[in-house]
Amino acid sequence: MAYHLTEEQRMIQTMVRDFARDVIMPGAAERDRTKKFPMEIIKSMGELGLMGMNVPTEYNGAGVDTVSYSVAMQEIAYADASVAVVMSVHNSVACGPIYLFGSDYLKEHYLKR
16 A cells, blocks of 8 residues: 655654664664663653654644654664664553543643653
8 A cells, every 4th residue: 555644744754763863773782782771862752752742732742643653663663673662652551541541630640741
């Protein structure tokens, strides 16, 4: 199935690709070898909006569509699969259920951080 990315999706892909290749990829093998958790990279990803991609902007998320999220995940995974797992779990297992099923208190307390 052929599909074409929108301009916004291409911009997200380019931004994430540049970040992944410039920041994440250079230390990936060393982090694997030493088993060091990349907290600084995760913080930077949060600042770029990658750790709340599926959270609406009203809760300080990026509010992007599923294709944009998938494209971003592909770029992060290409650079370092373990960092992609952290991003995926944070977006899909932590933020997603809180947004979809959480009380207003939970949304305010955890999503607006």
